[in-house]
Amino acid sequence: MHVPGWHEATKELQRQGQLQMLGIIEEQHPDRAQLFMQWKQMGWPVLVDSYNLLEAPYVPITVAIDEHGIVRHIGMPMQDARRLAEQFLKESYERPVGDAPPTRLPEVEKLKVAAEQQKTGAAWRAYGDAVAVWGGREPFANAIAAYEQALKLNPHDELAEFRLGVAYRMRYDSDRRRAQDFQHAVTHWSRALEMNPNQYIFRRRIQQYGPRLSKPYPFYDWVAEARREIRARGLEPATVTVEPMGAEIAQPERSFPQSDVVEREPDPQEKILRDGGQFIRTETTVVPPVIDPGGAARVHIVFRPNWETKAHWNNEVNGLVLWVNPPEGWPVDHRAQTLANPPQSTSQEIRRVEFEVRAPPNAAGRVTIPAYALYYVCEDVNGICMYRRQDLRIPLEVRGPARNISPQEK
Amino acid sequence: MKLYLKILFAWAAILAGVSVTHAQRSGMAPLPFQVGEPFPAIALPALEDGRPRSIADFRGQKVILHIFASW
Numbered sequence: 001m002h003v004p005g006w007h008e009a010t011k012e013l014q015r016q017g018q019l020q021m022l023g024i025i026e027e028q029h030p031d032r033a034q035l036f037m038q039w040k041q042m043g044w045p046v047l048v049d050s051y052n053l054l055e056a057p058y059v060p061i062t063v064a065i066d067e068h069g070i071v072r073h074i075g076m077p078m079q080d081a082r083r084l085a086e087q088f089l090k091e092s093y094e095r096p097v098g099d100a101p102p103t104r105l106p107e108v109e110k111l112k113v114a115a116e117q118q119k120t121g122a123a124w125r126a127y128g129d130a131v132a133v134w135g136g137r138e139p140f141a142n143a144i145a146a147y148e149q150a151l152k153l154n155p156h157d158e159l160a161e162f163r164l165g166v167a168y169r170m171r172y173d174s175d176r177r178r179a180q181d182f183q184h185a186v187t188h189w190s191r192a193l194e195m196n197p198n199q200y201i202f203r204r205r206i207q208q209y210g211p212r213l214s215k216p217y218p219f220y221d222w223v224a225e226a227r228r229e230i231r232a233r234g235l236e237p238a239t240v241t242v243e244p245m246g247a248e249i250a251q252p253e254r255s256f257p258q259s260d261v262v263e264r265e266p267d268p269q270e271k272i273l274r275d276g277g278q279f280i281r282t283e284t285t286v287v288p289p290v291i292d293p294g295g296a297a298r299v300h301i302v303f304r305p306n307w308e309t310k311a312h313w314n315n316e317v318n319g320l321v322l323w324v325n326p327p328e329g330w331p332v333d334h335r336a337q338t339l340a341n342p343p344q345s346t347s348q349e350i351r352r353v354e355f356e357v358r359a360p361p362n363a364a365g366r367v368t369i370p371a372y373a374l375y376y377v378c379e380d381v382n383g384i385c386m387y388r389r390q391d392l393r394i395p396l397e398v399r400g401p402a403r404n405i406s407p408q409e410k
Numbered sequence: 411m412k413l414y415l416k417i418l419f420a421w422a423a424i425l426a427g428v429s430v431t432h433a434q435r436s437g438m439a440p441l442p443f444q445v446g447e448p449f450p451a452i453a454l455p456a457l458e459d460g461r462p463r464s465i466a467d468f469r470g471q472k473v474i475l476h477i478f479a480s481w
Contacts, residue, residue: 002476002478003476003478006474010474018472019471019472019473020468020471020472020473020474021473021475021476022465022468022473022474022476023457023475023476023478024454024475024476024477024478025457025478025479025480027479027480027481030457032480033457033479033480034457035480036480037457045456045457045463046456046458047454047455047456047457047463048454048455048457049452049477053452053454054442054450054452055442056441056442057439057440057441058439059477059478059479060476060477061441061476061477061478062474062475062476062477063443063449063474063475063476063477064474064475065449065465065468065472065473065474065475067469067470067471068469069448069449069451069465069468069469070446070447070448070449071443071444071446071447071448072445072446073445074444074445076474085474088474096448101451101466102466102467103451103453103462103463103464103466103467104451104453105453105462106453133455134453134462198439199439200439208481217481219481220480220481222480
């Protein structure tokens, strides 16, 4: 890999103090990069740029910067790292005229006042950037509001669309999560990518959670190996707040991975009593929300026990079953999935299931994919345990002849 | 105009037409920084402790900067 290869090739130069390595990471979940650095034993500083304030169009990019902060080389191949580094160290450059400015934090409140006075998309985006990264108590809500205001003033701002998506996903991963945050994130990333299809940071952010047909590589399949190797060194692996799973560790496929196992529908006559969310609340996210005819999407379904009814999973019987009933001509990778129960007899964890669906070549417009989940659940208000079914209606849109999706469509 | 000047201007025009940035040469999207220009001193949180840092904190040292992702 590019960055570890550079590190290995220049370790001696770094140890001698001749060369400083520095990283800027463009990831939605930056603590995974911390695990990566620990795994590859790279101890140099890394800065976090989840919102892509740098406006990097792709990664990796390796840049040689002289002692005055001036860029001297861009795009240095790893295969030649040692020679390029030694050559760079021998080069000498004149100090530019004037003092270089120190690191300055953006002044969040001043930027807010400026946005309110200037009333431009760019000013609101600048405020959104500042509050998203440095914003204190409610960074996500304030950043979301700022970016949405930026887009009202300039609906063609791809940076505001992308960063709005980042803020929504950040809030989804926090204890401030609101319903549909993940879907909003994907919708805004998709709009950003439509505006600038050459922006690979935008593209990778969607592919990370998307179908295997669209993946260039498995994004986080290295995590398990990293943890094993770190433990073998006698160390505890760095923790990650959002465990990569499902789409994020799935291997790419070059043909749609349709199961040829004949699966039996568990409740074809709809006899199981319904749970309308009283016990388990569900949320679905479709990635991407709009696909081409013949294209694939990955559906993420989250099941959360309802705290108000003190609901919890009953693990002494069969695990949660998801059954998908796609329309005729719409293949799915799994019609039936059964989750394994944890070892304890009851639990309250969030459960997640994902599946992929492919549109037929002649599809167009909005479609609903029906599905349902069957599960054993108990509640502590009346002390009842029961077997319930929850119906799901998963919306998907197939791109027809070229048309614009308005910002109001969510 | 003297002939040698015409030839000189013609070569300048040709060279201006084929002059490309690193990004264009590599077929990739243009970068927000260029050789010979200061690298943007945007304050970003350090991964280790969240404190604000930028390239400005490394003045006086030669730096190899990697813009990357762990995937």
